[in-house]
Amino acid sequence: MYTLYIxxxxxxxxxxxxxxxxxxxxxxxxxxxxxxxxxxxAIAAQISPVNTSKRLPFGFLQTTGISLIEAxxxxxxCFETLTGLKFFAVASSTFPAVILDSFLKQVYEVYTDxxxxxxxxxxxxxxxxxxxxxxxxxxxxxxxxxx
Amino acid sequence: MSRQHYLKAGEVAFxxxxxxxxxxxxxxxxxxxxQLLKDKEEIESVNVQLEKMGYNIGIRLVDEFLAKSGxxxxxxxxxxxxxxxxxxxxxxxxxxxDVTGWNSDLTACTLVLHDNPLNEFVELPASMAGxxxxxxxxGVIRGGLEQVHMRVSCTFVKDVLKGDDTSEIALEFKxxxxxxxxxxxx
Numbered sequence: 001m002y003t004l005y006i007x008x009x010x011x012x013x014x015x016x017x018x019x020x021x022x023x024x025x026x027x028x029x030x031x032x033x034x035x036x037x038x039x040x041x042a043i044a045a046q047i048s049p050v051n052t053s054k055r056l057p058f059g060f061l062q063t064t065g066i067s068l069i070e071a072x073x074x075x076x077x078c079f080e081t082l083t084g085l086k087f088f089a090v091a092s093s094t095f096p097a098v099i100l101d102s103f104l105k106q107v108y109e110v111y112t113d114x115x116x117x118x119x120x121x122x123x124x125x126x127x128x129x130x131x132x133x134x135x136x137x138x139x140x141x142x143x144x145x146x147x
Numbered sequence: 148m149s150r151q152h153y154l155k156a157g158e159v160a161f162x163x164x165x166x167x168x169x170x171x172x173x174x175x176x177x178x179x180x181x182q183l184l185k186d187k188e189e190i191e192s193v194n195v196q197l198e199k200m201g202y203n204i205g206i207r208l209v210d211e212f213l214a215k216s217g218x219x220x221x222x223x224x225x226x227x228x229x230x231x232x233x234x235x236x237x238x239x240x241x242x243x244x245d246v247t248g249w250n251s252d253l254t255a256c257t258l259v260l261h262d263n264p265l266n267e268f269v270e271l272p273a274s275m276a277g278x279x280x281x282x283x284x285x286g287v288i289r290g291g292l293e294q295v296h297m298r299v300s301c302t303f304v305k306d307v308l309k310g311d312d313t314s315e316i317a318l319e320f321k322x323x324x325x326x327x328x329x330x331x332x333x
Binding site: 057058060061062063081082083085105108109111112113116117123 | 206207208209210211213214215220221222223224226227294295296323325
């Protein structure tokens with residue numbers, strides 16, 4: 001796995017972590033990439049011929065964006081929460097999708113523990129929180145041998 | 148999904164949570180309410196303040212609920228009410244509630260609380276009859292649902308602290324909040 005991004009529900013990047021030291025992107029590049037992903041995800045939901053969200057009375061709760069992009073050599077996998085947050089990771093295409101998915105969900109759990117319970121963190125603002133950093137690193141270390 | 152299913156999901160979620168002593172919670176909440184009563188002149192503004200504090204808790208807490216309970220999107224508002232009553236209340240307060248009193252449109256109902264850990268050791272003096280002691284919980288529900296695009300109103304209508312037989316929260320669905328993108332060129 002190469003990189004983890006977290007977007008807030010408005011599509012701006014609130015957290016980003018590289019797991020490889022040779023990723024060379026400036027802060028602006030990262031923000032641009034994350035926003036582009038948000039935009040693409042919104043467009044994908046609109047052009048999708050299968051519109052699940054209109055059929056049910058509570059269809060607005062269904063998440064509709066991109067969940068996986070497969071490419072030659074890498075893949076981007078996204079987990080979108082019901083509150084609109086997007087956790088997505090860039091990984092090599094040999095990395096098992098199931099493990100990546102559970103990793104993203106676990107990041108969501110530690111996000112609720114270390115970010116949302118931090119009284120100095122403003123919701124929707126970039127995350128600067130050492131405990132969360134450490135928790136994400138631990139999660140990554142527990143799975144990095146697997147892919 | 149069935150009621151039994153939610154009861155079970157509530158048990159599982161509760162067993163996963165970190166625990167804190169119920170006495171500690173009851174006493175801390177009690178001192179919080181007393182302090183508010185000292186700071187504010189009117190009891191009504193204490194109710195409002197408690198609800199607001201709950202709301203701010205709710206908008207953050209809902210993510211923890213979604214992350215750890217494993218509950219997916221609800222099918223309709225009845226589903227939502229059951230999830231709150233059987234899973235959410237169980238997970239955070241170790242109580243469950245019964246959902247009753249639906250109106251014909253299925254937009255309003257009553258949550259009957261079997262027990263309220265916040266009420267432990269509490270006796271309301273007659274002069275405080277207007278105080279909604281547990282109003283914070285209502286704020287949490289409102290804040291939490293707002294994050295998943297549902298505007299609701301939520302308040303205590305009956306309270307054992309005031310001599311009622313049960314504690315009841317009235318929950319009413321108001322509207323779906325939509326995020327709309329307006330293109331200015333059109």
